[in-house]
Amino acid sequence: MKKIVCYGCNLGCxxxxxxxxxxxxxxxxxxxxxxxFGMKIHRYxxxxxxxxxxxxxxxxxxxxxxKKLADVKEMAFVSFGDVTCEEQLAFNxxxxxxxxxxxxxxxxxxxxxxxxxxxxxxxxxxxxxxxxYPLILRHMLHAKKxxxxxxxxxxxxxxxxxxxxxxxPAEIDKIKSINFGDSLVITDLxxxxxxxxxxxxxxxxxxxIVCLKPFLNSTGASLISDGEKSIYQIFEEIxxxxxxxxxxxxxxxGIVPDDTLMAxxxxxxxxxxxxxxxxxxxxxxxxxxCGDRKFEGKGTVLNFEGRVLENEGGTEGIKILTDxxxxxxxxxxxxxxxxxxLSKLGINEIDEYIVxxxxxxxxxxxxxxxxxxxxxxxxxxYNPFMWNxxxxxxxxxxxxxxxxxxxxxxxELLKMTSSKGSVAxxxxxxxxxxxxxxxxxxxxxxxxxxxxxxxxKEP
Numbered sequence: 001m002k003k004i005v006c007y008g009c010n011l012g013c014x015x016x017x018x019x020x021x022x023x024x025x026x027x028x029x030x031x032x033x034x035x036x037f038g039m040k041i042h043r044y045x046x047x048x049x050x051x052x053x054x055x056x057x058x059x060x061x062x063x064x065x066x067k068k069l070a071d072v073k074e075m076a077f078v079s080f081g082d083v084t085c086e087e088q089l090a091f092n093x094x095x096x097x098x099x100x101x102x103x104x105x106x107x108x109x110x111x112x113x114x115x116x117x118x119x120x121x122x123x124x125x126x127x128x129x130x131x132x133y134p135l136i137l138r139h140m141l142h143a144k145k146x147x148x149x150x151x152x153x154x155x156x157x158x159x160x161x162x163x164x165x166x167x168x169p170a171e172i173d174k175i176k177s178i179n180f181g182d183s184l185v186i187t188d189l190x191x192x193x194x195x196x197x198x199x200x201x202x203x204x205x206x207x208x209i210v211c212l213k214p215f216l217n218s219t220g221a222s223l224i225s226d227g228e229k230s231i232y233q234i235f236e237e238i239x240x241x242x243x244x245x246x247x248x249x250x251x252x253x254g255i256v257p258d259d260t261l262m263a264x265x266x267x268x269x270x271x272x273x274x275x276x277x278x279x280x281x282x283x284x285x286x287x288x289x290c291g292d293r294k295f296e297g298k299g300t301v302l303n304f305e306g307r308v309l310e311n312e313g314g315t316e317g318i319k320i321l322t323d324x325x326x327x328x329x330x331x332x333x334x335x336x337x338x339x340x341x342l343s344k345l346g347i348n349e350i351d352e353y354i355v356x357x358x359x360x361x362x363x364x365x366x367x368x369x370x371x372x373x374x375x376x377x378x379x380x381x382y383n384p385f386m387w388n389x390x391x392x393x394x395x396x397x398x399x400x401x402x403x404x405x406x407x408x409x410x411x412e413l414l415k416m417t418s419s420k421g422s423v424a425x426x427x428x429x430x431x432x433x434x435x436x437x438x439x440x441x442x443x444x445x446x447x448x449x450x451x452x453x454x455x456x457k458e459p
Contacts, residue, residue: 084299374453
């Protein structure tokens with residue numbers, strides 16, 4: 001069996017993989033536990049190489065990609081961090097060869113480590129660990145067992161919290177007035193909530209922040225790549241014709257809540273995707289290059305602490321990039337990339353039980369946190385399934401009082417209307433939900449943002 005790292009999020013849970021994933025008891029992150037996403041990482045359909053919608057041999061797809069990269073100017077390269085550091089670095093080399101940068105859409109940040117969570121006496125959390133980052137919960141429970149007070153700021157009450165403060169979308173800027181003191185703060189940093197996370201990070205002592213990220217190697221990717229464009233800036237520049245071609249490495253722009261933004265991709269001269277799992281983006285791409293499955297790529301990854309972890313596997317993804325680079329006369333290989341990664345990280349060998357020291361300064365964003373109008377709101381919740389374009393739960397959560405006020409009967413659907421139209425969805429009653437929030441683990445066609453003002457009357 002190979003030793004692998006789960007790609008469900010940036011915790012970096014250690015597993016073994018044969019035909020199916022098994023827990024690895026000596027992993028320093030998850031200590032033998034595995035979440036429901038990690039149990040399913042091997043089940044998703046692998047993509048096939050394509051050119052203009054037709055199945056082709058991989059070598060033909062690589063040749064087509066090399067030609068398009070040579071022909072199309074103003075190419076943008078995007079990799080959120082769902083590949084190893086070695087593959088990310090090879091992708092950097094490719095972008096440089098075509099006078100561009102690799103954008104991760106996630107700022108550089110390394111905060112507190114797992115042990116600091118476990119030793120904390122006061123924790124403030126802005127995530128729902130039960131659904132977003134399940135294996136962080138065990139460390140929070142350890143702290144709570146040792147007397148830690150946990151305060152949550154979220155869209156619903158959390159069972160683990162001693163005090164739950166419900167976030168009000170219409171007054172969300174009130175987080176600016178929170179007195180963090182010496183509390184350990186747990187938040188997340190992903191391409192969709194940069195204004196929110198930016199406000200929290202700039203208000204706290206960086207050494208007291210646990211900053212989780214959605215993609216396994218988000219931390220490593222941000223250290224290796226220099227691009228700083230946000231996912232929304234990329235869409236805007238496509239619309240303005242500043243970006244004419246796009247090369248995506250295991251990065252699904254379809255995570256944006258407002259799916260009307262995806263129409264901008266039709267304006268591109270070429271869309272190249274290099275990924276392992278089939279999804280809506282691979283179906284619409286001009287060229288599809290299929291690499292290793294995310295958990296099968298050989299190399300190093302960095303989790304949210306900056307802990308360097310090793311994944312045993314193949315180098316198919318790097319070989320694709322190597323073959324394209326040969327078309328411009330540049331030679332790379334895995335061993336060369338691995339040595340350069342270790343040099344960039346300032347380490348001589350990989351030891352998963354040591355967290356290296358990094359001198360990383362978080363670059364503040366100009367984005368201003370915004371309030372959302374309206375009395376009721378649909379909130380797009382995060383979970384590892386969402387990041388991987390999988391619908392795990394096809395229902396939203398609402399309060400008993402909302403069910404009663406709408407006179408909903410069993411097996412009826414909840415009907416909601418936003419500025420984009422109407423939708424009817426299954427619902428689940430949750431006593432922890434406030435009356436004005438609908439919490440969704442899936443993207444709905446009426447979404448306009450992470451938070452969308454809605455009403456419950458059909459237009």
